[in-house]
Amino acid sequence: MHLEFIYSGWRPCCACSISLSVSPSMPALFYRWVFVWEKGYQETDSVVSSVTTKAKGVAVTNTSKLGYRIWDVADYVIPAQEENSIFIMTNMIVTLNQTQSTCPEIPDKTTICHSDSNCSANSADTHSNGVKTGKCVPFNETVKTCEVAAWCPVENDAVVPKPAFLKAAENFTLLVKNNIWYPKFNFSKRNILPNITTTYLKSCIYDARMDPFCPIFRLGKIVENAGHSFQDMAIEGGIMGIQVNWDCNLDRAASLCLPRYSFRRLDTRDLDHNVSPGYNFRFAKYFRDHTGNEQRTLIKAYGIRFDIIVFGKAGKFDIIPTMINIGSGLALLGVATVLCDVIVLYCMKKRYYYREKKYKYVEDYEQGLAGEMDQ
Ligand SMILES: *[C@@H]1O[C@H](CO)[C@@H](O)[C@H](O)[C@H]1NC(C)=O
Numbered sequence: 001m002h003l004e005f006i007y008s009g010w011r012p013c014c015a016c017s018i019s020l021s022v023s024p025s026m027p028a029l030f031y032r033w034v035f036v037w038e039k040g041y042q043e044t045d046s047v048v049s050s051v052t053t054k055a056k057g058v059a060v061t062n063t064s065k066l067g068y069r070i071w072d073v074a075d076y077v078i079p080a081q082e083e084n085s086i087f088i089m090t091n092m093i094v095t096l097n098q099t100q101s102t103c104p105e106i107p108d109k110t111t112i113c114h115s116d117s118n119c120s121a122n123s124a125d126t127h128s129n130g131v132k133t134g135k136c137v138p139f140n141e142t143v144k145t146c147e148v149a150a151w152c153p154v155e156n157d158a159v160v161p162k163p164a165f166l167k168a169a170e171n172f173t174l175l176v177k178n179n180i181w182y183p184k185f186n187f188s189k190r191n192i193l194p195n196i197t198t199t200y201l202k203s204c205i206y207d208a209r210m211d212p213f214c215p216i217f218r219l220g221k222i223v224e225n226a227g228h229s230f231q232d233m234a235i236e237g238g239i240m241g242i243q244v245n246w247d248c249n250l251d252r253a254a255s256l257c258l259p260r261y262s263f264r265r266l267d268t269r270d271l272d273h274n275v276s277p278g279y280n281f282r283f284a285k286y287f288r289d290h291t292g293n294e295q296r297t298l299i300k301a302y303g304i305r306f307d308i309i310v311f312g313k314a315g316k317f318d319i320i321p322t323m324i325n326i327g328s329g330l331a332l333l334g335v336a337t338v339l340c341d342v343i344v345l346y347c348m349k350k351r352y353y354y355r356e357k358k359y360k361y362v363e364d365y366e367q368g369l370a371g372e373m374d375q
Helices: 010-015 017-022 025-037 167-171 198-203 219-225 230-236 319-347 351-358 365-374
Strands: 002-005 042-046 048-056 059-063 067-071 085-104 131-138 144-152 173-182 187-190 216-218 238-245 260-265 280-288 294-311 313-317 359-362
Touching (some): 042 319, 048 294, 059 167, 085 167, 167 219, 173 294, 219 238, 219 260, 230 238, 230 294, 351 359
Parallel strands (some): 238 294
Antiparallel strands (some): 002 359, 048 173, 085 294, 280 294
């Protein structure tokens, strides 16, 4: 007996409800998704970019320790230039005029002492400010601590200034200059768009709705857009991401290839697990006093680092991905037919009925021929 293939494909599928609703529309949907939404007819390339930044703004502080003081860019941007990021100091603990000498440690569990026997000479642990001399000396009227050889007086960073020392940094601005290049299409562009004039650039401030292409950002607004409070973040510091997205369809006009900015806070901050929050580091400025002794001013700087993250993908029509996607789409249509047949012929309750319809049972040719001859 031979099995003759009468019809393959959709008809048995139409007979069964599951296959009817799912199978024929699936490849079509997949096709649409690949071709229309995911632009399966395009060759893609990812972005190559360079970024420079410039901060602007002036702050005034007036404290008993430092007096009346103006803070400009050279004071609060540390270091002067960085790659794809900029650190703005917003808070600090300043320890003035330290010299190499001996002085009492800051009181805590390990440094408070009652007599010299509590302080072993020449020892230092990772958290101490210097090397113990072995003496127990008064820190103030009530507390005595071990004496250390260190940069004295030692820094006391137990209390972080609140509100932040440079709270006015909220109104500082940041100019982000970003050049991008899609090497495969030799397409380049910058985020200072061709229609932006010098006068406009002097006055504009980025706003997601009013001014989405102004490359100048107010620091307060960056943090606000990410859903955080600038004044809170300024106290302990943190890291903000400025994301620049250059998703471009180069089948359309180059002027429609535009940057989209978004902001997010990159240092995760758990309110219930507030251990070692924020971002800070120390640096010192060294100088010699009039007698020639070396002195330094130690600054523990808290601040916000703004990381500029550029990403994007450009697409342009190309015959090769088009052909590949058409080919794989056609193959998929074939797979759907086979899959349908398998379900209908082997899995469904009425499979015998469908099998009967799909295949025609014919007699062996020779036998049939013999039978006919007999008649
Ligand atoms: C920022 O500028 C606005 C408007 O000029 C002003 O009202 C606000 O007090 C400033 N913020 C700070 C922290 O100085």
